[in-house]
Amino acid sequence: MTVTALPSLDTPIAFIGGGNMASALIGGLLRQGLPAAQLEVVEPFEPARAALAQAFGVTAQAAPSPALARARLVLWAVKPQTFAAAAREVRTHAAPGALHLSVAAGITTDSIAHWLGSERIVRAMPNTPALVGRGMTGLYARPQVDAAARALVEQVLEPTGQLLWLQDEAQLDAVTALSGSGPAYVFLFLEAMARAGTEMGLTEAQARQLALATFQGASELAARSGDAPALLRQRVTSPGGTTHAAISHMQQHQVPEQFIAAMHAAQARAQAMAAEFGKDHEAIP
Ligand SMILES: NC(=O)c1ccc[n+]([C@@H]2O[C@H](COP(=O)([O-])OP(=O)(O)OC[C@H]3O[C@@H](n4cnc5c(N)ncnc54)[C@H](OP(=O)(O)O)[C@@H]3O)[C@@H](O)[C@H]2O)c1
Structure with missing residues (x-):
């Protein structure tokens, strides 16, 4: 999505956790012009703090401090x-009016x-x-989150790619199963296509290039076309042809059905994680 007419970003932002996801977001914020001095990062792991200092010139703290109180946005990674x-x-240090944005898988906003x-x-x-x-x-926002707060979230996340707001928090489990875990499905297909390519006489580099370019090209074609993927597939599947041979084999072996079942397993795991990691819900007075 395109974010328009947002004020320039100069808001104190705190990160709780300074690992992979935090680094991706911090890089995007600094590229948007956020001064590094506006960032507060809490990261207990020394090598991760050193990596943040080296990559972004950001000084992370080993534990939360009263400095967290100036953050308008607290980002949980x-x-x-x-x-x-x-x-x-963190609870005792964060400002009562701060907006909290969590990227933690399976932790419900009720728990947070x-x-x-x-x-x-x-x-x-x-x-x-x-x-x-x-x-x-x-993305899902509690009803108490106003439009200005949503706009701030969009501005912070926009450099990472596309955003989609959802009305119902339970839909995030479907998002987890589809786009959250989805890159691993694509990597699995890439592996399989490249392996088949080498079995058929290509070098590893050739097979990798062909598989990657095919995924990128087919995705771009599907994104730009007004036609459904099923129609795009039928157009390149002439009866008795090579594509037909491959697709028929997949259908006979129920590859589409198994793939859908696999995604349902991912959704079920997301639901189970919410129950598992939210279980000390009542532990904090
Ligand atoms: N990576 C992804 O693509 C992706 C996608 C979707 C969702 N997510 C979610 O994003 C979250 C972060 O993932 P990640 O890949 O960025 O993980 P990560 O690289 O392991 O980063 C998490 C960081 O938080 C630190 N941490 C642990 N306890 C802390 C505490 N009490 N206070 C402050 N920091 C603490 C960890 O330090 P230690 O190493 O010392 O524990 C670690 O450096 C996860 O919940 C994940 O499910 C990630």
């Missing part, structure tokens, strides 16, 4: 299993609201192509 403990440490004592929460499900500015992020 910790692993789901450490969220509750991190929230316990309970842990932080705040209703100003947006939950995001990004994917790894965010690291190269071609990500797809699903």
Whole structure:
């Protein structure tokens, strides 16, 4: 999506967690002109702090401090299993009116609201192509999050790729199964196509180039075409031809059905993770 007419970004932002996802977002913010002095990063792991300093000139802190209180936006980029403990440490330092944006998989806004004592929460499900500015992020905001806060979230995430707001938080489990885990499905297909290519006499480099370019080209064609993927597929599948031989083999072996079942398994796992990592929901007074 295109974000227009936003003010220049000069808002104090705190990151809780300074790993992969935080680095992708911090890089995007600095490229948008956010002064590094406006960033506060809490990252307990020393090598990760050193990596942030080297990549971005950002000084991260090992533990939360009162300096967090100046952040208008607190961005949560910790692993789901450490969220509750991190929230316990941060809660006393964050400003009561701060907006909280979480990218942690499977942590519901109910859990976050309970842990932080705040209703100003947006939950995001990004994917790894965010690291190269071609990500797809699903977003859900609690009803108490106003339009200005949503616009700030869009501005922060826009450099990572496309954004999609959802009305229902449960849809984030479907987003997780589709675009969140989706890059791994594409990598699996790339692996299989490249392996088949080498089995048929191509070098590894040739097979990799052919597989990658095919994914990129077919995705671009599908994105630009007004026609459904099924129609695009039928157009290149002449009866008795080579593509027909491959697609018929996949259909006979129920590849589409198995693929859909696999995505349902990912959705079920996202739902189970929410129950598992949110379980100390009642543990904080
Ligand atoms: N990477 C992706 O593409 C992707 C996609 C969708 C969603 N997500 C979600 O984004 C979140 C972050 O993922 P990631 O790939 O960025 O993970 P990551 O690279 O492991 O980063 C998480 C960082 O948070 C730090 N941390 C742990 N406890 C902390 C605490 N109490 N206070 C502050 N920082 C703490 C970790 O330090 P230690 O190493 O010391 O534990 C680690 O450096 C996860 O919930 C993940 O599910 C990631």
